[in-house]
Amino acid sequence: MNYYSTHGYPKPPNWAEAELLLQTRLEFLKSSGCRYVAVASWVSTDPDPSSLRMLERAGFAPLATIRGY
Incomplete structure (x- = not known):
């Protein structure tokens, strides 16, 4: 199933x-020995929140x- 934002980019069904x-990807990387x-991410200018806050909550x-980008 595909989900799309109003801009046509793939979007998860919910945050x-x-x-x-x-979290699943970060756990996999950590268990594989990844240290960094x-x-x-970009700050969203539309009503939808950007992923920045989610990434900050993850550390x-x-x-x-x-x-200007």
């Missing part, structure tokens, strides 16, 4: 499922902001 997917994980912190 709870997206957080579960993130880098991700990219990630912004390192840089690219203006």
